[in-house]
Amino acid sequence: MKNIKHKAAATLAMFILLLSLASKADTSATLFLEGYIETISELYIDPVIGAATTLNIVGGEVARNIASVTETSNNPAGYEILMASENAGLLTHTNGTSNTVYTIAYDGAAVAVQPPAVGAEVTVKTVAGPLAGTVTDTSAVDITVTAGGALPAGAYTDTLILTLQAL
Secondary structure (H helix, E strand, C coil): CHHHHHHHHHHHHHHHHHHHHHHCCCCCCCCCCCCCCCCCEEEEEEECCCHHHCCCCCCCEEEEEEEEEEEEECCCCEEEEEEEECCCCEEEECCCCCEEEEEEEECCCCCCECCCECCCCEEEEEEECCCCCCEEEEEEEEEEECCCCCCCCCCEECCEEEEEEEC
């Protein structure tokens, strides 16, 4: 019976010793923290009322403002704006055969660009990083239309596609 009491007392003493060691605090410890900010890549086109739908095909247009584009990005490396058109920079008649050429100046660019076809986009603006946070910029879109001369009556259309792409 004495042996059992000694073993129980020894076990209790060992348990108390382990418990005191486990509850002893270190002088330093670490805690991992993490948060996350979602990527922002937004493009908003604000057309000048009526400007893109009343183009002078016969007499042409020179640097007519047709829209402003608001670009917002927080990509640390920056972003670029790509441009293409469904008709490869041609205002095309509904008959599908008559057309006239146009160019676009984006964000005050000195050289206007004839928009290429979809799939062959051209970069019209680059905002290189490092960006320190969210950047918002507004860019003008100006069109120059080559005078059409003797073209058949009717609507001449194209669709311009602008894309904001992270670098």
